[in-house]
Amino acid sequence: MPSMPVGLSRDLPPKRVMRASVGGQDIVVWRASNGDIAAWDNRCPHRGMALSHGFVRGNALACLYHGWHYEQSGRCSYIPAHPDLDPPATIHTTRFGVTERDGVIWVDTTDTAKPGMLTEPLDPLRSLIAEVSEAAVEAACHSTPFEGEMPQPSGSGLYALGTIRLALLTNPLGPNRTQVTVLTSPGLSLQTRLALSRWCETLRRNAEATGTGGA
Amino acid sequence: MSHFTLYTYVLSASCYKVRLMAALLGVPYDSVAVNFYPGFEHRSEAMLALNPWGTLPILRAGDLVLTETQAMLGWLATNHDPTGRWYPAADPALGPQVLQWLGLAARLTGSAGLARLHAILDWPVDGEAVRKAALKDLQELELLLTDRVLAGQTWLVGDHPTIADIACFPHAALSPDAGLEHDGFPAIRNWLYAVRSLPGFVTMPGIHELHELREREPADPQ
Numbered sequence: 496m497p498s499m500p501v502g503l504s505r506d507l508p509p510k511r512v513m514r515a516s517v518g519g520q521d522i523v524v525w526r527a528s529n530g531d532i533a534a535w536d537n538r539c540p541h542r543g544m545a546l547s548h549g550f551v552r553g554n555a556l557a558c559l560y561h562g563w564h565y566e567q568s569g570r571c572s573y574i575p576a577h578p579d580l581d582p583p584a585t586i587h588t589t590r591f592g593v594t595e596r597d598g599v600i601w602v603d604t605t606d607t608a609k610p611g612m613l614t615e616p617l618d619p620l621r622s623l624i625a626e627v628s629e630a631a632v633e634a635a636c637h638s639t640p641f642e643g644e645m646p647q648p649s650g651s652g653l654y655a656l657g658t659i660r661l662a663l664l665t666n667p668l669g670p671n672r673t674q675v676t677v678l679t680s681p682g683l684s685l686q687t688r689l690a691l692s693r694w695c696e697t698l699r700r701n702a703e704a705t706g707t708g709g710a
Numbered sequence: 711m712s713h714f715t716l717y718t719y720v721l722s723a724s725c726y727k728v729r730l731m732a733a734l735l736g737v738p739y740d741s742v743a744v745n746f747y748p749g750f751e752h753r754s755e756a757m758l759a760l761n762p763w764g765t766l767p768i769l770r771a772g773d774l775v776l777t778e779t780q781a782m783l784g785w786l787a788t789n790h791d792p793t794g795r796w797y798p799a800a801d802p803a804l805g806p807q808v809l810q811w812l813g814l815a816a817r818l819t820g821s822a823g824l825a826r827l828h829a830i831l832d833w834p835v836d837g838e839a840v841r842k843a844a845l846k847d848l849q850e851l852e853l854l855l856t857d858r859v860l861a862g863q864t865w866l867v868g869d870h871p872t873i874a875d876i877a878c879f880p881h882a883a884l885s886p887d888a889g890l891e892h893d894g895f896p897a898i899r900n901w902l903y904a905v906r907s908l909p910g911f912v913t914m915p916g917i918h919e920l921h922e923l924r925e926r927e928p929a930d931p932q
Binding site (some may be wrong): 505506508511550551577623624661688692693 | 714761770849852853855856857862891896897899900903918920921922
């Protein structure tokens with residue numbers, strides 16, 4: 496499984512937690528107070544509670560169920576019911592590779608995360624989920640015009656919309672469910688970015704109308 | 711001193727809107743618990759005499775009886791927010807935007823609210839249809855909140871939270887009760903977090919407090 500885009504860095508500020516999915520693996524992604532990011536199996540080693548319901552205390556992620564704290568290394572650092580105990584090193588979460596580039600969070604469940612190579616600098620626009628296959632999203636992108644211009648593919652998920660460059664990154668969440676991350680040329684006006692955000696909605700509608708999900 | 715009486719049901723997202731707004735404004739009130747389910751007490755003769763529409767919540771302040779949730783938020787802000795920021799009704803730009811969102815909040819009640827009632831209380835509606843309508847409404851909310859994010863803003867209207875945020879917050883926050891998770895809605899997630907961070911925030915079943923706001927390091931147990 497290659498590294499997958501699971502969301503935008505902008506959407507996960509310090510001290511925040513989110514849920515993600517790569518290749519069917521349920522994942523918690525969280526950012527410590529110091530800005531460091533981590534991605535783990537979304538299960539507390541104690542009772543299996545989804546850690547994505549947890550909260551960040553300082554630079555540790557605390558499980559909502561019994562408050563066990565896990566530091567960035569994944570090691571359990573504090574058990575509230577046994578405040579004087581130094582938790583054994585064997586209690587730790589299952590860690591995955593995570594990295595950030597171009598304002599996108601990339602996760603790899605099998606290896607160190609390697610960001611998809613964008614051949615030019617782009618700005619993150621938004622991340623959304625469409626209830627269709629990855630192929631249906633890509634097909635819809637070829638046939639959804641922006642201000643009268645049909646997107647022209649230029650390889651590896653890159654498109655030209657008139658003078659605007661756009662990258663469409665996909666993360667298949669299931670046979671009929673796809674996470675879509677969209678980046679655009681840097682320095683666009685707010686008005687153009689709002690219009691491109693609506694283009695994303697049109698893209699999803701077109702994909703869901705023609706894809707298997709809309710059948 | 712109590713300023714009003716609220717007829718309320720603990721699992722109702724609409725009743726919670728009023729409890730939340732009153733808490734954020736620091737307005738004391740009396741509560742009357744109504745057995746909405748399984749008692750259907752809100753449709754009893756005594757309750758229908760107070761509110762012929764047979765709905766909850768009901769707000770009574772002296773001779774005034776309000777039965778529409780969004781109107782209660784407006785009443786609270788108009789009467790108990792000296793700053794005028796929670797409901798900038800007279801502002802020609804912001805006032806109509808707040809009213810627009812109050813209408814959209816009512817739409818959410820009819821989609822996400824019904825989908826949740828179907829999921830948790832087996833409400834007699836077409837579950838699949840209301841869930842689909844709720845998903846669409848949440849997608850529109852996400853789009854409009856993304857507009858705000860791209861413009862560097864946090865709240866639905868202006869640069870201060872308004873009754874519009876409070877009117878839309880509960881049904882968006884509780885949508886996972888109906889199986890509509892927030893995974894695909896980063897703008898909604900961050901806006902929900904901002905509302906939950908407000909001083910005076912109160913909870914309801916399904917919407918818990920932000921534990922991280924009560925910072926306590928392991929080295930400093932209570």
